[in-house]
Amino acid sequence: TSNDSATWNWGVGSALSGQIGADYARILGGFYNTGIYARDMVDKTELFGTARYQVGPRIGVYGGVLYADTSLSADAAKANDNSRKTVDFGMDFATSEASVFAVDYRYDDARYSRSSTLNGITFNPDFRDEALRFSFRDALSQKTQIEAVGGYLKRDYPSTAIGKFSGYIWRLSVDWHPTDKTELIFAGSRDLQADLSAQTDYFVSNAISISPSWYPTDKIKVTFSAARDQQEFIGTNEFVVT
Numbered sequence: 001t002s003n004d005s006a007t008w009n010w011g012v013g014s015a016l017s018g019q020i021g022a023d024y025a026r027i028l029g030g031f032y033n034t035g036i037y038a039r040d041m042v043d044k045t046e047l048f049g050t051a052r053y054q055v056g057p058r059i060g061v062y063g064g065v066l067y068a069d070t071s072l073s074a075d076a077a078k079a080n081d082n083s084r085k086t087v088d089f090g091m092d093f094a095t096s097e098a099s100v101f102a103v104d105y106r107y108d109d110a111r112y113s114r115s116s117t118l119n120g121i122t123f124n125p126d127f128r129d130e131a132l133r134f135s136f137r138d139a140l141s142q143k144t145q146i147e148a149v150g151g152y153l154k155r156d157y158p159s160t161a162i163g164k165f166s167g168y169i170w171r172l173s174v175d176w177h178p179t180d181k182t183e184l185i186f187a188g189s190r191d192l193q194a195d196l197s198a199q200t201d202y203f204v205s206n207a208i209s210i211s212p213s214w215y216p217t218d219k220i221k222v223t224f225s226a227a228r229d230q231q232e233f234i235g236t237n238e239f240v241v242t
Helices: 075-080
Strands: 002-012 016-028 041-054 059-072 082-094 100-112 116-118 121-123 127-139 144-156 165-179 182-194 202-217 220-223 226-235
Touching (some): 059 075, 144 182
Antiparallel strands (some): 002 016, 016 041, 041 059, 059 082, 100 127, 127 144, 165 182, 202 226
């Protein structure tokens, strides 16, 4: 396995800045929900670039592009080889040093190198995602920080064999430090997802988690995490049902 990255932080003056970089990962593919019990190495390469322009002391505009390529070594899993192009841009407004409102738009274009077959039906699993999100983060006090994100996600498939889906998404997290040596993080979210191994399964993921932590020393952190994720299938097609 391998996990490598390189990033260049660039800037022009005091108002314009960004990043250019690349990530590479090589891991052993899992067996869960794949039906393929053979050695499968997954190679994923990402190239990205971001830019941010600080219009004034309170307003900033930003954007980014990402190209990701994923390939699998097992012949039986080659239908999951894909490339993905992403564009994101937005604007944020700071009402104070601790409070920031933001809005952003994201577009994803995923292309698969091969068609997939499900129950004898051949289809193209390519898809397009669009998401509009509004976010807010604030330090309610020196011990409590909150971050909230809400928006709308829409996915389209060029293939008529797969049904498109859309809906609201959100995430809320609260980070509380009751004492200097303790921390409690609570998070909840609602996401729309599709199973990566079968692009015809769509579901709503409603998740909650709680993570208390204790710092006995400056170099040691002890954390306990508990989470629950309820997945409710909201749509499918006749091929999955059969």
